[in-house]
Every structure is written in structure tokens, then in C-alpha cells.
Amino acid sequence: MAPVFQDNELSMHPAWMEFDLDALAANYAELQQRAGPNVRIIASLKANAYGHGIVAVAKVLSDLDAFAISTGSFRDAVAVRDAGITMPILMFGGNLPAGIAEYLRYDLIPTVYNMETARAVSEATSGPTPVYIKVDAGMGRLGIAPQQAEAFIRAVVELPHIIVEGVYTHLSFKDAAGQEWSRQGIGRFNALIASLRQNGLDIPVTQAVASSNLMVGQMDDCNAICPGHLLYGLASVAPGLADIAPFEPVLHAIKARLIHIGTFPNDPALKTGGYHVKRQGTRTGVVPLGLFDGYRKPRAGAPAAVLLKGRRLPVLGVSLEHLTFDLCDLEDVAIGDEVVILGNDGDDRITLAELADWQGCGVLDVLMNFDGRLPRRYTPRSRPQPYLSNEFSP
Numbered sequence: 001m002a003p004v005f006q007d008n009e010l011s012m013h014p015a016w017m018e019f020d021l022d023a024l025a026a027n028y029a030e031l032q033q034r035a036g037p038n039v040r041i042i043a044s045l046k047a048n049a050y051g052h053g054i055v056a057v058a059k060v061l062s063d064l065d066a067f068a069i070s071t072g073s074f075r076d077a078v079a080v081r082d083a084g085i086t087m088p089i090l091m092f093g094g095n096l097p098a099g100i101a102e103y104l105r106y107d108l109i110p111t112v113y114n115m116e117t118a119r120a121v122s123e124a125t126s127g128p129t130p131v132y133i134k135v136d137a138g139m140g141r142l143g144i145a146p147q148q149a150e151a152f153i154r155a156v157v158e159l160p161h162i163i164v165e166g167v168y169t170h171l172s173f174k175d176a177a178g179q180e181w182s183r184q185g186i187g188r189f190n191a192l193i194a195s196l197r198q199n200g201l202d203i204p205v206t207q208a209v210a211s212s213n214l215m216v217g218q219m220d221d222c223n224a225i226c227p228g229h230l231l232y233g234l235a236s237v238a239p240g241l242a243d244i245a246p247f248e249p250v251l252h253a254i255k256a257r258l259i260h261i262g263t264f265p266n267d268p269a270l271k272t273g274g275y276h277v278k279r280q281g282t283r284t285g286v287v288p289l290g291l292f293d294g295y296r297k298p299r300a301g302a303p304a305a306v307l308l309k310g311r312r313l314p315v316l317g318v319s320l321e322h323l324t325f326d327l328c329d330l331e332d333v334a335i336g337d338e339v340v341i342l343g344n345d346g347d348d349r350i351t352l353a354e355l356a357d358w359q360g361c362g363v364l365d366v367l368m369n370f371d372g373r374l375p376r377r378y379t380p381r382s383r384p385q386p387y388l389s390n391e392f393s394p
């Protein structure tokens, strides 16, 4: 089989991630379909687009004319602007009032939930400047309490140069108890929006629904949604709770090439007196992908494996820069063969959920561990050739 990459970089360190940008476009279309034609999508691209690479993801959404993208990372937002993308970027927070002037310099829309930040926006600008207001409808994280929101919005609107363009909240949950809690939060938020409108404060963009709400069919009276997980084909609620089919995973594979085949004499003396006994009397394969690249040590007893030629082969050890696995009785392997760490091979498949389970963490942890470490390969069907981004960080 011809190597997938001619690229020099990957001969030097053959380990990479593959992303399917057409799956992203399909997920976006599915979200728009579910939300309806009059509902705007503010796509959540926080944490480097959940580890998928913010510039590549933002380009797709900009080409699809998405209403806006959002993140809490100033560095990521600047990377999007530096790539020439001019779509609206809502900043979730994550800044001090002193940072506002820089936000405005990059045409980023600040979120405001205290007077300090509101005043900083007003003082940093001389023309009409949009802000969003965040309400804390129950998460206990960022935002102004619903009871104080109306008075707060009124005070912010009075400040020179500020346009309150949006008001939003976030209600993240995983299970049935969370679903009920979120239902109440949405009720409180709906009541706030209704009251604002009644009292003459008609704010153009209102938003509360994110992936978990969409997964259980929980909608509101707002005119925008802010999904993250679903855009990337990730589930945000427990299996069984969702009443929709999973979206397509955008992270399609993590792969590496075999750099070494170890053979060990089946010597009983070595075994009994040996130290790394698991590796004796077997053939091992090694790929250049270890802790440094984002692969965490599997918890004790986890059936961690890789796929090679459609076979599921047990992981024997993970060190800083290498992963060693058991070749078992697999014949016909050669240096340079493609080893699947995540994704499909033959009829088998290692899912992100499975990898997270072996590593004793959640899927976001796995994504964050890999983020910015391996080269990313993006494969949009709309382009004739897959291309490789050596975007190690955004």
C-alpha cells in the first residue's frame, strides 16, 4: 500500500490526527435543520474548537455563513482573525476589564456580566460597540443572576457607545436530574426575555440552548442556539438520555506508523528472572506516540488496544514518546505500516468514548490531551487533495 503521506514532516515523526471537515459541515446543516430556519447558530469553538483546530473549523463555518462563532480564548480568536476570517466572534469571558481594548482591536464581541467590564467597554471605544450579556440561570459559573439581570441590562444600555446585542445563558447537563434542572433554568430565562420585551428592552439575539438541550429535544423561546459538542459529533449527555441519533465524529482518526518490530527469544530464564516480563516471548510493535503526544496511560485492567491490519492488539506500555503493543501472531507486518490509535480499521473501530474509558477520563480530557501536539490532517471531500496542517497550536 502506498504511504498516505509523502510529507517529509511525517517521516520524521509519523503520528497524526485526521479530521473530516465534511462531517463538520453535515453536523452544522443538521443543527440548522433541527433548530429551524429562523434560529441563528453561534457555534462554540472554545478550547481550540474542542481540540479540532480553531482556524480550520472557523473557515468551514465562515464558508457556510454561520451567524457567529464563540470562544473564551483570546489567543484562538486572534488566530482566526490572523487567518483573514471576519465573521463575528463572541468572547465568552475569560478576561479582565483591562483586556477589553485588545478585544475591540480584533473586532471581538465581549461578554459582559459585571459593571467593571461594561464600563471598560464604554471607555475603550468611541463608536457603537456590541456586547452580549451573560445571565447565570443556574450553573453557578459566569453571569449575572436572573433576578438582577433586568436592572443590570438597563444600567449597561445607559452607558455611552454600548449596544446590547445579545443576552444568553448556558445550562450544561449530562443526566436526567440535570435535564430537569435545565428545564427550570430555561423557564427562568424565558421569563426574563419576556419581561425585558414587555418593558421595552428588545434585545436582538437571545440564546440558551446548547448540545445537551438539543440532544433531549429541550427548546426555548430564543432566536439563537450555541452548540459545541454536537458540531463535532460528540455526545454531551449520557447514552440513553438522548432522543437523537449521534452526529458524525469530526475527529475521524489518530494514527501512527510502525517504527519498530521487536522480537524476543522465548527464553524461560529471561522470563522467570526478567523484569519487563510482559514483553518476553512475544513480538512487539512500537509507534512514536506517547504521553508527550497526548496518549495517557490506561488504567489498570483496561483493555487498551490499537488496530493494525484490522486486528485489535493489546497495548503493553505507554512511555513519554512511544507506545508499545503486542503483535501477537499477526504476520506480514512491516516498518511503516499504519497503526490506528483511534478510528476505523477493517471491520473494527476504536471510538473516542472507548479511549476515554481506557484512560479513565472523559472524551473532552482525551481531546485536550492531544490538542496542539500532533499534526492535524484535514480531509474535506470538497477539496481534490487532503491537506496537512502543521498547525501544532492555533
Ligand SMILES: *Cc1c(COP(=O)(O)O)cnc(C)c1O
Residues within 6 Å of the ligand: 044, 046, 092, 169, 170, 172, 210, 211, 212, 226, 227, 228, 229, 230, 236
Ligand atoms: C461551551 C459552551 C456552549 C456549548 O456547549 P456544548 O455543550 O458544547 O454544546 C454554549 N454556551 C456557553 C456559554 C459555553 O460555555
